[in-house]
Amino acid sequence: MARTQASPGNDTLLEARRAFFEAGRSPVGQVPGGILQSWRRCRGLGLAANARPAIEPIDAPSLRAMREQHERLWRLARAEVEMLAADATSTGSIAILTDADGWILDAEGSDAFLDKAGRVALMPGACWSEARVGTNAIGTAIADGHAVEVRGAEHYAAPHRILNCAAAPIFDPYGRMVGVLDISGDAAVAQVHALGLAQLAVAHIEHRYFDEGIVDADLLRVHSNRALLGTAREGLLAFRNGRLVAANRVGLSLFGLERGDLGRAPYEALFDGAVSRLRDDGAVHDRTGRVLYGHVDEPTRTRRARAASPITVSPAVAGAEADAPLFDDAQQAELERARRVLDAGIPVLVLGETGTGKEVFSRELHRRCARAGRPFVAVNCAALPEGLIEAELFGYESGAFTGARKDGNAGLLRQAEGGVLFLDEIGDMPMALQPRLLRVLQDRELSPLGGGKPVKLDFALVCATHRHLEDAVAEGRFRADLYYRISHHTVALPPLRDATDREARVQTLWQRIGQGRRLTTAAQDTLSRYAWPGNLRQLVASLRTLAALSEPGSEIDVDALPAYLRTSLPPTAAAAAAPPADADLDAITLSSMRAAVDACGGNIAHAARRLGISRSTLYRRLGAGLRGR
Template sequence: MAQQQTLSDRHLGLARRAFFEHGGAPVGKVPETILRSWVRCQRQGLAAEQAPHIEPVPAARLQEMRERHEKLWRLARAELELLSSDAAATGSIVILTDEDGWILDAEGSASFLDRAGRVALMPGACWSEAQVGTNAIGTAIVEGRSVVVHGGEHYLTPHGILSCSACPIFDPYGLPVGVLDISGDSNVQHMHALGLARLAVANIEHRYFDEGIPDAELLRLHRDPALLGTAREGLLAFRSGRLVAANQAGLQLFGLDRSELGRAPYAALFEDALGKLRDDGVLLDRQGRALYGRVDDGQARPRRPAARPPITVSAALTPQPADAPLFDPVQEADLVRACRVLDAGLSVLVQGQTGTGKEVFARELHRRCARAGKPFVAVNCAALPEGLIEAELFGYEDGAFTGARKNGNPGLLRQADGGVLFLDEIGDMPLALQPRLLRVLQERELSPLGGGKPIKLDFALVCATHREMQQAMGEGRFRPDLYYRIAHHTVHIAPLSANADRAAVVDALWQRLGQGRRLTEQARQQLADYSWPGNLRQLGACLRTLVALSEPGALVGVELLPAYLHDLRPAASRAQTPANPMLASPAASASPLEALAEAAMRQALAECDGNVSRAARKLGISRSTLYRRLGQDLHGKPH
């Protein structure tokens, strides 16, 4: 690593001489972002070898600046608190600036704060590009995106001691409001600094939406419903059918940039009407991709979805949910083995798709293990606000940070003392917090934020995730050492689509939920034939909906089934379907239901003058379903 660093420095030194001494353009020798910045600085007459005169403002003026940027300061405080401890451990500092590059706060390693102060990298100083040349803060402001500036890539030679990673912060309307930067010694590798800065900024930008967007409909969307309520959900606000505000995650869902704010129409992004999201919690975009979420109307909005609280603490022996997995012999054996592992003081990792019942498996494990009489503390790492995960897990002392509760908070790890701690969606835990969790698991003690005496811990650990953990480790999103600490024993819960006898699952769940109602054989068969991508959670919700739509003692038929089940053909008919559905003719339909469905589609198409998109919206189905069912009849029709 040192040899590679020396070689890189040598190449950078050659590039600097080519540019500064010979007037050349070292294209390919330094990143294009750096070269553009060098050219800008040279045109402004900055002398690369001279130290700039940077005079930090007096304390009173700094306080005025902080008060003027109170909202940014308030929304960013949690991220600064969380990052500062890890920054201190790696000899680096975390910096918050305003939109012009004035440093509002800097925290982290005391020794590096002192070194950074020698080049005026400190609160009250301005690090705009025009003032101090190429640097991560000022160049990120000019470029409008994340920037890394390492060592000699800084325009001014005295700044070669720094390695800086900065990410600009934007408000919901796309206006720059500040920069978050992580800076350290250029002789040390800071591999994850930019990723941590981006993650922190995503959290900050997400909080800007918590106070609402006036007179707008705010859509909270994601392709993965497990990430709703986190900083990774897409936020898009529409006013009079126009996109007026969005976070970066929301823009990325559609490949947009901030210049589209105020211009992009709703109809250009979504296939479905907004009412579809309100009614069904799902929306199709113009590419036919499903997005899950909800709509917030008005200005008073909950800060997080209330449907699934991120933290639950229960004593023991809670009743089994109605849509709990029906433990077959294989799962019973899994429970027995996992229980023995847990009782031996080892951790259990439960893996499976969303909706397969990972938490229910964990609760059943708690009911059967030696700690059944002690608390079961469940924490959804994806749903808990990322800026508060550390404080909620590890606790804090009174006055540990701005907004902390009076008398502090003991933390969830201490609430699980003697019992079982369940970390759901552990694969979504922020990378910055993984080292601290690893230390707690290794030492079985913690020190609350803000100081305090270390506290011994006693709990059994069960984790769950729908992520592919090997892939997450390979991409650097999850620490291998933490993975091997939480995965002493792994249980895989198969998706419902892999169950060869789904009819038996439907029958068993209907027995619990049906309240004496009966299913017709055709309805039962269509329920069994469907692959249920949402697994048991989706199937259970569907059956409860059928109960709500029918009278006590009724015979429930296919007419009450949701639209996505009406596309299914009986198994025998499906086996005869051509591999290319576009080649299937209307006459090949094998049931009266198929004939009625196709007739309704043709009628809707005629009433909409052949417009496929309008017909699909009228029927409440996707365009792809129309194409699949009507085949060649749609060739040449307008979209």
């Protein structure tokens, strides 16, 4: 629920800040309750209230990679961001899209306010999580899980009092937070409808998530008001095997449900009458006797959007030569230490950015450990909806719910018997399932859904994530007891940009992929010097693309490389352009802009797109000297 109470006046708010930050008192009633709770969280994290938070935006290639990682969110939210930006331009504010961790993917609107926001690093590539910058609409909406306004001095960090912000979190059909939509403006200008606009835009985005269908599920589009069918205000509820596995906010509110009910609520508990009645009559009664109108979308058998298979079960590690692991001496030593730990029955946690080869490392660990002859069961916790992950991971007995398989389902934990269970992206496991996984790890037995005799389990556990789990624990998004259970031994895989043998890696991979094609010295040097924000996965994909687009036996030069490689700023140039370590934020911003323009060969339009700002802003900041380019 959004915060609707009025904010206190400036004098009252300043008095409340003095009471809290200087006198250590709790100004209950002087600030909204949600703001006070956020202040307490931030103080508990040791954040300074009077200093400007050290926000360092990521570089342009990393921002591009982050946007690609969140392509679906970016695509589905694009229309709403543009709509809000058009309105924001006239009101001197900006519309902001972030991912679920608070990283800003896009910011558009008033050029004048974009400049002002830039002075506090409210810009694409910066992270505005509560744990990093204190109370703010983006970070606090993530922490609380609902829409919120943070006005002026309600911000934890005093330099952020120049902002008025309103933000609403975005949830996918399975109840997982995927991002935040924010409207920010000058604190001196009242933004009366900002929160309502943000919530309305989010409703449209969340509704759009259902357009690609829900795999193997009946999608019910219902409402008590016929006029709302076909709009973002219709209720959407998807049932698989008789259980509610996905829903939008309206669908949940129609029945008084919470997101935690996804994967649990049976169809019979909500509706009085079979799904066929809605198909045939266009109407069905709920359990209170209320008439709901609508229709049913037939199940889709495959995902319309590209998606990696969330589950793989294999007896051993085998793959194409191009995918064979590349381990340097340090990683070989890490593998040996991890093997000894795993053979001792201790879980291993593999950390690393997206594309660094966490699953490749884990599969090689399985191949070398004492359980190599037993199954390797890989589960992507980020790719499975909560309703499916519970049933598939823990299994269920016959008759556990309406539509369940006649013989039940043993579950993936039992499929990993004697082998290795690999929980990829463990940081994205739904909070509701974390306590159950913890009990299984503690007791080494599980009770299938629907009852039945507890089953003893024997498997080795390897987990992996690209997230900072300690931050997730501090922000309440990951259970501390589960974190300590799986993190006895951690392995951190370095990003490809930190590798000292990038040239050798490029050569080795090209020998596998190129099939006799040759790289010129210049092309190989360009490939070796690039930072590869997508890490090894991006490098392999780029080399495969080069091979596919060239003739057998040909020589590949720089002009055949992707445009982002040909225009990327060489490391030496980047270092030369970097500002001094003690430079202020304006100097850093200006230096980054000049470097981007140089990297794009003087093309202002390309540089503005790379930086995520408008051309007019870039022109104005760099000065009249660039206008002749």
